[in-house]
Amino acid sequence: MDTRETWPEIRHHGGAGGVTGSCHQLIASSEHSLLVDCGLFQGEDAAEDSLAQLEVGFDISTLKALVITHVHIDHVGRLPYLLAAGFDGPIICSKPTALLLPLVIEDALKIGFTRNARLIEQFQAKVQHQLVPLKYDEWHSVVDSADVAMRVKLKRAGHILGSSYVDVALNDKAKGTKQRVVFSGDLGAPHTPLLPAPKSPYQADVLVLESTYGNRNHEGRRERGEALKRAIEQALTNRGTVIIPAFSIGRTQELLYELETIVHTAPPSSDWRALEIIVDSPLAARFTQVYRQLKPYWDDEAQRRLRSGRHPLSFDNVYTVDEHETHEQTVRYLAESGRPAVVIAASGMCAGGRVVNYLKAMLGDPRHQVLFVGYQGAGTPGRDIQRYGPGGGWVELDGERVDIRAGITTISGYSAHAGQRDLLNFIKRMRRWPREVRLVHGDDQAREAFKASIEAVAHKAGRPISVVLPVVYE
Structure with missing residues (x-):
């Protein structure tokens, strides 16, 4: 069966049906894919066999880059395991994230891997070698082959310093189609101290959106x-x-x-x-x-x-x-x-x-x-x-x-997370709304409530949106 008609495909290796372990793979073709975050499972999301859950069991042979939205452990905690599995491609992140990441990685290694200073130093050197820090709002080419072109742009997410959401531009040259896929990472609430509020992208065909507080709003x-x-x-x-x-x-x-x-x-x-x-x-x-x-x-x-x-x-x-x-x-x-x-x-x-x-x-x-x-x-x-x-x-x-x-x-x-009203505004303030929204990084109750809210807003505006509640890819 030719699977080309199903591309691009998004596979969730964490952060679907739970609020931790964020890890999302965008498959552009049989040879090219992009990974957004590789986080640790925590709390109720963690399996009894936590070591097995840490392993990177999905196919990484097509991975051309990893994009890190921010340095919270539920978004980067499995990075050591990804590198141990053989990933040696670019690790893309914002410039502030590149400065914060070594502190997080050192702490994660000491807790889950080793306290050996020499081994930690070697691992840090490997990460630094693979890091590609980007300025906000500038396109960066990940793939430009005969069949596929894939570029990414980081925009401020307002969650913690250096946090980003990811705008991906896909060009299937063989089919002559272009798509925009946006991964929200974790979006911050407006008026968060120290941080500019996130601004919505101009457009998205598919939006992978967090829903931690999809069923409630925050105090002012x-x-x-x-x-x-x-x-x-x-x-x-x-x-x-x-x-x-x-x-x-x-x-x-x-x-x-x-x-x-x-x-x-x-x-x-x-x-x-x-x-x-x-x-x-x-x-x-x-x-x-x-x-x-x-x-x-x-x-x-x-x-x-x-x-x-x-x-x-x-x-x-x-x-x-x-x-x-x-x-x-x-x-x-x-x-x-x-x-x-x-x-x-x-x-x-x-x-x-x-x-x-x-x-x-x-x-x-x-x-x-x-x-x-x-x-x-x-x-x-x-x-x-x-x-x-x-x-x-x-x-x-x-x-x-x-x-x-x-x-x-x-x-x-x-909370460093946007509330329901802010998440809805992230969609509503796009000039071109997505045709599909995939709700991640939220418990079932939050996702169900937020799905209903998005559908109600879309119906009222006369803009059809398919809201998907994905599960972790097996």
């Missing part, structure tokens, strides 16, 4: 700022600590930006002026340093703040904890002293990292607050705390049952 920036302030002031009143589980890249830097706003505008006599804000994550501290180096990529508001002499990521109240011994001392001190503080610690879903030690020490004390500012995946301790904590339940951490007496607050507005 003013509302989420007030909610953040209220949660912390409650802990100040109780003489307790606010524990914020946050991803090392993106969320940590956005929180610092927002906290600097509150501290800067607080009255001189306010407790805010003396409040300690502790970043207890060596990796987050390193990412923050790179964020500072990438100031030219900050948005206009952040640029104005810099020009006025303010330093939103390195103000006086911020302290960083590096050594593990200092971390242990800090946990004990805050648990026992009654000195108010804000602690930002990884991991974002409480599945490991230093935040677990704070939770074990403080979840049982009502003076303290746990503040969730991002998505908590099903099957993670963070989701359990979020779900059972308000009712005085318990959670299992490191194999121990920990009772929850601390206050539990969730602020959805700080």
Whole structure:
């Protein structure tokens, strides 16, 4: 059977029917394909045989390039396995992503592969050799053969610094057809601190669109700022600590930006002026340093703040904890002293990292607050705390049952993902709407609800769109 009529074909090797493991293969012909992301499965998406799930079992013989949309582990965590499987082609990403990627890869290797410094250095050198950093909004040729031409362009996604969505231009020379395929990666919400909001592409024939928050909208920036302030002031009143589980890249830097706003505008006599804000994550501290180096990529508001002499990521109240011994001392001190503080610690879903030690020490004390500012995946301790904590339940951490007496607050507005309204606008603001939308990176409930919303909008506008809920390709 000649399969040419089915090309281009999109195969999802992760991120379909779940919110992690993003990995999408665009097959242009029998000899040419492109991979967008190669991420790790986390939480409920992770199989019992996690090692088998890490293996790159799909055919990579036709891969001409890998495009990385951003450096979150659920989008790049399987990169070591892809290279181990033999992929030696170009790794395309934005220039900021190229600077952030080595930190993520080093951390991923130490957790899942090896702590041998020499082996890590060799792997990093291989990645650097294959990296092709691109400027935003410039076309780059991936394939130009007798039969097929394929070009890619990266555009700002507004999710974390360096994040991109991918515009692919396909030209089937033999058939005389051209198509545009857009992969959204993770799209950010408007008014995200430090980052310009994403702008829709002019057109797309096929759109592979994330749907993490496809069934809900976020609070506005003013509302989420007030909610953040209220949660912390409650802990100040109780003489307790606010524990914020946050991803090392993106969320940590956005929180610092927002906290600097509150501290800067607080009255001189306010407790805010003396409040300690502790970043207890060596990796987050390193990412923050790179964020500072990438100031030219900050948005206009952040640029104005810099020009006025303010330093939103390195103000006086911020302290960083590096050594593990200092971390242990800090946990004990805050648990026992009654000195108010804000602690930002990884991991974002409480599945490991230093935040677990704070939770074990403080979840049982009502003076303290746990503040969730991002998505908590099903099957993670963070989701359990979020779900059972308000009712005085318990959670299992490191194999121990920990009772929850601390206050539990969730602020959805700080999610780095676009809400339903923003995702719909990404489609509606295209001059030429897609004929097909493939919803990925969302749980079944979110995808089903978002599918219905897209179909309703398309029907009202008189623009037919086929909305597909793909599954992982076997």
